[in-house]
Amino acid sequence: MTNVQPHPRRTAGRGTVGSLALCALLLVAAGVAAWFIPNAASDEQAWHRATPCAAGTPAAGRDNCLTSVPAVIARTDVNMPKQPSWLYFKDSRPLHRLQVSADAAQDFEAGDHVRLTVWRGQVMEVAGAGNSWHEHIITARSLAVVTALLALAAGYPAAMVLVRLRGRRLPDGEVLPSALPFAGALAGTALWLLPLCFLHPTDLLASPTRIVWAAAGWLLSLALLAAAWRATRIRTPEGVAAAGRPAEGEADGAARQPGQDEVFVSAWFLEPTDFNPHGFGTHIALGDGAPAVTPGPGRYAAKRIPVERLTVRNVRRARDSDGDTVPRSWHIAELDDAGTPIRLAAAPDDLTRIIRALEPAGA
Numbered sequence: 240m241t242n243v244q245p246h247p248r249r250t251a252g253r254g255t256v257g258s259l260a261l262c263a264l265l266l267v268a269a270g271v272a273a274w275f276i277p278n279a280a281s282d283e284q285a286w287h288r289a290t291p292c293a294a295g296t297p298a299a300g301r302d303n304c305l306t307s308v309p310a311v312i313a314r315t316d317v318n319m320p321k322q323p324s325w326l327y328f329k330d331s332r333p334l335h336r337l338q339v340s341a342d343a344a345q346d347f348e349a350g351d352h353v354r355l356t357v358w359r360g361q362v363m364e365v366a367g368a369g370n371s372w373h374e375h376i377i378t379a380r381s382l383a384v385v386t387a388l389l390a391l392a393a394g395y396p397a398a399m400v401l402v403r404l405r406g407r408r409l410p411d412g413e414v415l416p417s418a419l420p421f422a423g424a425l426a427g428t429a430l431w432l433l434p435l436c437f438l439h440p441t442d443l444l445a446s447p448t449r450i451v452w453a454a455a456g457w458l459l460s461l462a463l464l465a466a467a468w469r470a471t472r473i474r475t476p477e478g479v480a481a482a483g484r485p486a487e488g489e490a491d492g493a494a495r496q497p498g499q500d501e502v503f504v505s506a507w508f509l510e511p512t513d514f515n516p517h518g519f520g521t522h523i524a525l526g527d528g529a530p531a532v533t534p535g536p537g538r539y540a541a542k543r544i545p546v547e548r549l550t551v552r553n554v555r556r557a558r559d560s561d562g563d564t565v566p567r568s569w570h571i572a573e574l575d576d577a578g579t580p581i582r583l584a585a586a587p588d589d590l591t592r593i594i595r596a597l598e599p600a601g602a
Contacts, residue, residue, distance in 0.1 A: 255403055258403075259396070261396040265390070265396075269387075272389060276386070289304055292305060301357075302358075305363075306356070308355045310333060311329040312327070312349055325339065326372075334362070339365070347372075352368070361374065378440075379440040379441055382440070383440035395422055399418045402415055405472070409473065413557065418471065420470040421464070424464045424466070427459060427463045428456070431456035432456060473556075502525050503535075503537065504525060504589040504592065504593065505586070506523045506585030506590065508520060508581055509581070510581045522534075529543050529544060530596045549597050551597060552574060555571050557571055561584065565584045572585075572593070
């Protein structure tokens with residue numbers, strides 16, 4: 240039996256620069272967000288502790304206390320949610336206009352008497368008869384969560400680079416494993432890291448409980464990353480002889496021993512044949528009797544595979560030319576069907592078992 244000659248090597252750096260740039264950009268953004276966390280925590284505490292200014296407080300000392308200023312709404316300008324809405328004040332006192340949310344602009348009407356709460360030179364609240372608006376304060380909690388999200392998001396393009404590096408020696412045209420298992424590991428990390436950042440944005444490790452929380456979380460993340468590393472490994476297909484050889488301790492033709500329990504493995508032929516018309520088959524039945532193509536994990540509409548006329552020519556990894564429907568982790572068996580080349584796709588272990596059922600008849 241002959242094997243297909245290897246294809247030219249793929250370009251190692253394909254797509255790597257863009258992923259590295261995105262990773263670096265997200266990490267820089269995470270660093271910037273983290274840098275603002277202490278200031279946000281300080282401002283948040285100062286706002287909650289601020290008290291109304293005393294009557295005799297000079298103008299220069301009113302930054303850290305609350306100043307109440309009366310005003311009258313002249314008109315409102317309500318825009319779409321993604322566009323700014325405005326409150327305009329009569330006689331432009333104490334200011335010409337104030338940007339507010341669309342809901343707040345709808346709540347207030349022209350002629351409403353309101354009181355503005357000013358803190359550090361900025362209007363923080365507008366209160367009227369039954370209506371109010373509050374300026375949104377960026378909290379340390381929100382910044383800590385954003386920092387963690389950006390850092391975790393940077394992990395996905397980094398994982399894509401890692402997958403490309405592991406597959407740099409693959410022949411040109413062979414598909415790389417998906418980086419989605421690493422996305423699952425990052426999502427698992429988010430489940431424990433985001434609550435920790437939200438509840439303790441400035442003192443993550445300030446108590447034994449939090450240290451245990453973080454340590455247990457990192458152990459979970461390491462386990463998930465190890466599983467992702469294993470799931471994205473490059474599995475080299477077995478040669479035709481090795482694939483057809485029974486496993487150690489397994490008798491020849493074990494997949495078709497009489498009385499053996501029948502199993503249905505997910506696999507499909509990529510070309511329509513008389514035993515797979517219109518490509519209807521999604522599974523192959525193995526066990527007692529000849530293998531058969533079935534439209535599901537059951538014997539309904541099963542069609543026997545004519546193993547006597549099939550010859551296994553090669554086993555390889557999936558390629559771009561095999562189409563988008565073939566999972567990246569699957570392997571392809573190139574078969575000869577009485578002179579007609581056909582392809583069979585399945586997960587590596589399943590494909591090896593199928594070939595053991597086919598090879599003896601075609602050898």
